[in-house]
Amino acid sequence: METNNTVKHPSGPEYQLAVGEGTYVLRDDFHLATPPPHPSEAPPPNLNPLATTPAPPTAGIKLSIVIISPRKVTPQLYSVNMKTSERPNLATYSIKESEKESRESHETSGDEAHFPPSSTGTYGKAPAFGAENTLLATITGKDALRRKKPKNNIIKSNSSYVSRVIPHEALAKRLQERNPEGLFAFTNINRAFQWLDLTTDNMFKAEHLTKILFTKAHVLCHDVNDLTKSTNHLDVIMGTSTADIIWYEPHSQKYARLNKNGVINASPISNIRWIPGSENLFLASHTDGTLLIYDKEREDAAFAPEENGTSTPEKHGDAGEVRHIHINKSVNSKNQKSNPVASWKISNQRINAFAFSPDSRHLAVVSEDGSLRVIDYLREVLVDLYTSYYGGLMCVCWSPDGKYVLTGGQDDLVTIWSLAERQIVARCPGHHSWVTAVAFDPWRCDERNYRFGSVGEDCRLLLWDFNVGMLHRPKAVCTLPIQDDYLRTKLRFVGFRAPERERVVSPAIDTQSH
Numbered sequence: 001m002e003t004n005n006t007v008k009h010p011s012g013p014e015y016q017l018a019v020g021e022g023t024y025v026l027r028d029d030f031h032l033a034t035p036p037p038h039p040s041e042a043p044p045p046n047l048n049p050l051a052t053t054p055a056p057p058t059a060g061i062k063l064s065i066v067i068i069s070p071r072k073v074t075p076q077l078y079s080v081n082m083k084t085s086e087r088p089n090l091a092t093y094s095i096k097e098s099e100k101e102s103r104e105s106h107e108t109s110g111d112e113a114h115f116p117p118s119s120t121g122t123y124g125k126a127p128a129f130g131a132e133n134t135l136l137a138t139i140t141g142k143d144a145l146r147r148k149k150p151k152n153n154i155i156k157s158n159s160s161y162v163s164r165v166i167p168h169e170a171l172a173k174r175l176q177e178r179n180p181e182g183l184f185a186f187t188n189i190n191r192a193f194q195w196l197d198l199t200t201d202n203m204f205k206a207e208h209l210t211k212i213l214f215t216k217a218h219v220l221c222h223d224v225n226d227l228t229k230s231t232n233h234l235d236v237i238m239g240t241s242t243a244d245i246i247w248y249e250p251h252s253q254k255y256a257r258l259n260k261n262g263v264i265n266a267s268p269i270s271n272i273r274w275i276p277g278s279e280n281l282f283l284a285s286h287t288d289g290t291l292l293i294y295d296k297e298r299e300d301a302a303f304a305p306e307e308n309g310t311s312t313p314e315k316h317g318d319a320g321e322v323r324h325i326h327i328n329k330s331v332n333s334k335n336q337k338s339n340p341v342a343s344w345k346i347s348n349q350r351i352n353a354f355a356f357s358p359d360s361r362h363l364a365v366v367s368e369d370g371s372l373r374v375i376d377y378l379r380e381v382l383v384d385l386y387t388s389y390y391g392g393l394m395c396v397c398w399s400p401d402g403k404y405v406l407t408g409g410q411d412d413l414v415t416i417w418s419l420a421e422r423q424i425v426a427r428c429p430g431h432h433s434w435v436t437a438v439a440f441d442p443w444r445c446d447e448r449n450y451r452f453g454s455v456g457e458d459c460r461l462l463l464w465d466f467n468v469g470m471l472h473r474p475k476a477v478c479t480l481p482i483q484d485d486y487l488r489t490k491l492r493f494v495g496f497r498a499p500e501r502e503r504v505v506s507p508a509i510d511t512q513s514h
Contacts, residue, residue: 003033005194005206019463021444028205032061035192038163038215065198066184066224068231126360129275129293129378135336136281136295148297149233149249150256154212157255161244163191166211167253174209175251180231188219193238195250210250217242223282225274237282237296239269245284247296258294264303264340265292271353276360281341283377285354289347289367292340293331301338305329325375325382344380346373353395358402366393372407372417384422389413394434399450400442406452408435414454416466426466433458 008029017024130136155165168174174197182199195209217240225235238246243262248255259265267288275281280295305328328343329335349368356363362383363375370388375381391410398405404425405417414435416425437455444451450466 003035005033005196005208006031007206017463030206032187032189032194033192035190035213038191038213041216061189062187062221064186064222064224066186066229066234067181068184068229069181126277127378128277129281130331130341133332133336135334136331136341149252150247150254152255153253154248154255155253160215161217161257162212163215164213165253166208166213168207168209171209174204184234186222186224186236188222188238191216191218193219193222193248210253212248214240217244219246220269221272223273225279227274227277228279235274235279235296237272237274239272239284241268243268243286245269245272245294256296258296258300258339260300263300265290270351273354273356276356283354283363285351285365287350289345289349289351290328291344291346291351291354291365293342294339295341298337298339298341303329303340303343305343306333306335325373325380327380330380342380344375346375346382347371349392352393355396355398357398358400362402364396364398364405366396366407366409368392370409372396372405374405374419384419386417386424388415389427395437397438397440397452399440399452400445401447404450406438406440406454408438408454408456410434412456414438414452414462414464428454428464430454430462430464431456431458431460 008031010026010029015026154162155167157165178197179199182197185194185196185198187194187196191214193212193214195211196205197209198205219238219240222236222238225237228235232251234250236248236250238248240246243259243266245258246255247258265286265288267286267290269284270287272284273282275283275293280297281293282296283291283293285291326345328345329340331342333342346365347367347369351365351367354363354365361376361378363377365373365375367373370390370392372386372388372393374383374385376383388407388409389411393407393409395408396405403418403420405419407415407417408431409415412429412431412433412435414428414430416428417423418425431454433456435454435456439453441451441453448468452464452466454462454464456462
């Protein structure tokens with residue numbers, strides 16, 4: 001029997017976060033229903049908890065928030081050129097809290113000019129991915145205005161891949177009466193995928209608009225295209241444990257399967273995202289260490305690496321070691337009749353996460369081998385490579401201005417990397433288990449101060465405040481007796497003259513769930 005979602009509204013001081021800018025109050029405690037295994041699904045084996053061999057992925061949990069009507073945009077921060085370091089000459093900015101407030105900081109003198117947008121980092125200036133290949137040119141004219149949808153009806157489908165589809169009995173009425181400025185949510189948990197409306201009354205908030213149950217496939221990740229969304233159209237893609245990709249349009253209940261039965265790549269999909277600025281192209285990371293770019297409207301065909309595949313060497317960011325990204329198929333290939341559009345082999349181990357830079361030029365990828373790779377995906381070139389303190393890296397994100405990258409991993413640390421300086425900035429201890437998600441708060445970031453959060457398997461949410469001023473190098477070498485190898489490494493990279501066992505960055509808030 002299927003279980004239902006539940007929403008609770010707890011109150012009390014234990015559900016409040018008091019920080020410098022105010023108090024955050026927990027409004028809704030939303031519990032997603034976990035679907036039972038399908039009857040035909042084999043029971044999970046009793047795995048050895050101490051085994052070191054990687055187990056196949058069987059479950060994934062992710063939530064995406066979608067706003068149809070445009071709202072107040074987040075502050076636009078400028079990005080510096082990654083090739084040079086301009087840190088001493090950067091002007092400072094204050095956080096813009098309202099539309100009438102200027103971006104000029106009160107800390108700067110009147111004769112200081114604002115830092116101009118970089119020619120390589122300005123928002124909206126990056127060329128489209130594959131723009132040099134005429135075979136990938138977008139359609140113009142009347143056909144360009146027609147929003148294409150998948151062909152198959154998922155409700156009426158007799159495919160054994162889909163076990164059951166449960167639309168809300170008053171779906172059309174709820175969509176017609178809802179607030180266009182409200183929040184949609186898409187969630188995947190195990191073999192279930194749900195479409196929710198979070199702006200309805202509390203009695204309806206827990207009720208799904210549509211719930212899809214797959215037979216044996218577990219949805220591990222999904223993404224919504226911000227470019228094509230409208231009041232009557234949404235393009236959603238899902239990556240599964242069976243390597244299949246689902247292109248789903250919830251309003252029409254139409255869907256299509258790509259990489260069907262793993263015809264292109266048979267390994268599970270760990271992460272999936274739409275290419276910035278593209279209506280059709282999306283990037284999927286497979287657990288065999290391969291990045292593949294698909295076109296939602298192209299047919300699939302058995303794929304073999306092209307004979308003219310190339311490798312792009314790049315020196316390691318810390319140790320000077322040479323690493324490669326192997327191009328199995330270039331975006332500039334003349335063979336674009338079928339998927340994939342491009343294929344890059346970057347690791348022999350699982351890719352855990354990736355994120356596009358704010359300027360839509362670079363890609364940060366973290367993997368089970370403990371590497372952070374920064375790729376210029378427009379030119380298909382590996383720009384830099386860094387390694388974790390130990391263990392694999394689990395999550396990654398960019399700062400709103402594109403100057404810093406955050407990673408979290410199996411070393412229980414949140415790590416800050418400076419791309420302008422091409423080095424590590426700080427390792428931030430605070431979690432007691434693997435760090436599974438990191439994110440910046442764009443409303444609390446300016447050119448000198450950054451607020452970011454991290455979540456770990458220790459059930460903790462940590463909020464961190466990071467200031468550029470703490471990066472000033474000392475005039476003398478620290479001579480304090482340090483016995484801790486980890487602290488010695490930390491001081492060597494960051495250059496702080498700090499007392500023994502002082503943390504580089506302390507969390508502003510440490511909240512542990514109960």
